[in-house]
Amino acid sequence: xxxxxxxxALRRAMYQDVDIMYDFFAGNKDWEDDGFEEALETVPGxxxxxxxxxxxxxxxxxxxxxxxxxKSSTDEDFLNAILNPDLNKAYKTASEVSGSVVSxxxxxxxxxxxxxxxxxxxxxxxMIEADDEMDEDxxxxxxxxxxxxxxMKILKFILKTIKHGCFVGASLVDTPTGAKPxxxxxxxxxxxxxxxxxxxxxxxxxxxxxxEEKIIEVIFENGKKWETTSSQWFYDGNKFxxxxxxxxHDIFSLEGSSKVKSITETGRKDKVYDIVVDGMNIxxxxxxxxxxxxx
Numbered sequence: 510x511x512x513x514x515x516x517x518a519l520r521r522a523m524y525q526d527v528d529i530m531y532d533f534f535a536g537n538k539d540w541e542d543d544g545f546e547e548a549l550e551t552v553p554g555x556x557x558x559x560x561x562x563x564x565x566x567x568x569x570x571x572x573x574x575x576x577x578x579x580k581s582s583t584d585e586d587f588l589n590a591i592l593n594p595d596l597n598k599a600y601k602t603a604s605e606v607s608g609s610v611v612s613x614x615x616x617x618x619x620x621x622x623x624x625x626x627x628x629x630x631x632x633x634x635x636m637i638e639a640d641d642e643m644d645e646d647x648x649x650x651x652x653x654x655x656x657x658x659x660x661m662k663i664l665k666f667i668l669k670t671i672k673h674g675c676f677v678g679a680s681l682v683d684t685p686t687g688a689k690p691x692x693x694x695x696x697x698x699x700x701x702x703x704x705x706x707x708x709x710x711x712x713x714x715x716x717x718x719x720x721e722e723k724i725i726e727v728i729f730e731n732g733k734k735w736e737t738t739s740s741q742w743f744y745d746g747n748k749f750x751x752x753x754x755x756x757x758h759d760i761f762s763l764e765g766s767s768k769v770k771s772i773t774e775t776g777r778k779d780k781v782y783d784i785v786v787d788g789m790n791i792x793x794x795x796x797x798x799x800x801x802x803x804x
Contacts, residue, residue, distance in 0.1 A: 511559050515552045517618065519563060522551045523571070524623040525754055530571065533564055573607035574619070580606045581628045592625055626753035629739055674741025674752070675722060675781030675802075676794055682784075683793035685711055691782045691794070692719075700784075703791045703798065707746055709763055716785040718802055724775045727752060729760065731767035733795050738781060739774075744791050744798040761798035 511519075523530040532544035548560045555563075581588040590602040600616045611619075619627070678692030683701040694700065694714055702712035727735040735741070735752075742749045745758040746766065759766035783802040786792055790801040 511552065511555060511563055515555070516563065516567070518551050519548060520567070520570075520618070521622040522547065524619055524627050525757075526748075526750060528749065533567075533571075569610050570615070573610040576606045577603050577611075578628055588628060591628060596620060623754065626751075629753045674738050674800070675718070675720060675783040676738075676741070676799075677724060677736040677779050677781055680736060680782075680794050683796065691784065692780075694782070694784055700786065701793055702786050703744070703761075703789050705789065707761070710788070712787045712789075714784050715787055716802070717782065718784075719780060719782045721778055722781050724777055724779050724781070725752075726771075726773045726775055728770045728773075729767045729797060730770045731762070731765070733762070733767065733797050735794060735797065735799075736775075736779075737794075737799075742800040744789075744800060746798075749800050762796050763793070764796060767797070 519533075523533065529544070529547045532547050544564070545557055545560050548555050548563070577591065581591065587602065587606075591599045593599040593602075596617050597613070599620070600613050603616060604611065616624075676691050678690055680691045681688035682691050682694055685699060685701065694717060696714055696716055698714045699711050700714060701709055704710045722738045724736055725739055727737060729735075737752070739753070741752050743752060743755070743758075743760045746761040750758050752769070752772065755769040755772075759768055784792060786801045791798050792801055793799070
């Protein structure tokens with residue numbers, strides 16, 4: 510049986526990387542195996558039985574966390590309230606959604622280990638899309654009364670929506686014929702991507718999307734810049750991370766990896782674009798490795 514410190518370590522890993530949360534709780538055999546590998550990296554020596562027991566026991570807790578996250582995606586005032594530096598006030602707001610399954614101590618632990626970045630991942634993400642099977646009533650159920658088991662069944666959908674980052678139209682995509690604005694990229698175009706060994710390869714664009722979203726400005730230490738959305742993910746040469754979880758990771762570049770220097774919320778909305786790329790689904794935006802659209 511894992512101890513309380515090991516449980517904290519597993520939770521912290523999820524606060525800092527929502528992909529790990531997906532691996533732990535998606536309820537799919539392949540993803541559960543990936544989750545166990547993540548758990549072994551976090552708690553060396555953990556057994557599969559201990560891992561399975563942890564996932565079973567912590568489902569209710571993370572159902573509460575997800576309810577806070579989903580509410581954050583649809584209510585900007587709520588998001589600002591739970592990001593209040595006064596954690597006692599922030600917790601009072603959060604607990605109106607999560608209930609008592611997330612204690613004040615747990616909430617403070619969450620906010621200390623990546624909570625702001627975790628909840629910012631969900632900001633301004635529209636959970637209701639025409640091609641998906643979730644309407645306003647179902648979304649209300651997530652926050653207001655759906656069972657924990659049912660909530661976990663739609664975790665895949667929720668995490669799909671937060672991996673939906675986009676770039677303003679003038680953002681330059683590296684292609685074999687030179688850099689092109691992302692707004693001009695079409696399905697069937699060839700762009701530069703990476704293979705599994707991080708070698709530059711030519712890959713085909715299979716789909717494109719556009720929308721209107723809030724914009725953040727990301728400045729890298731090497732002088733490069735992104736104008737993107739809060740839900741954009743980057744590639745560090747090994748894994749994908751959302752942009753708010755950049756502190757411990759470099760962003761891969763063929764010219765040499767670089768860290769994020771600053772992120773500024775511009776307050777403006779703009780038309781944004783994203784693409785799906787064959788293979789690793791990686792594109793280079795202004796020279797920095799970004800994940801394409803999709804899960």
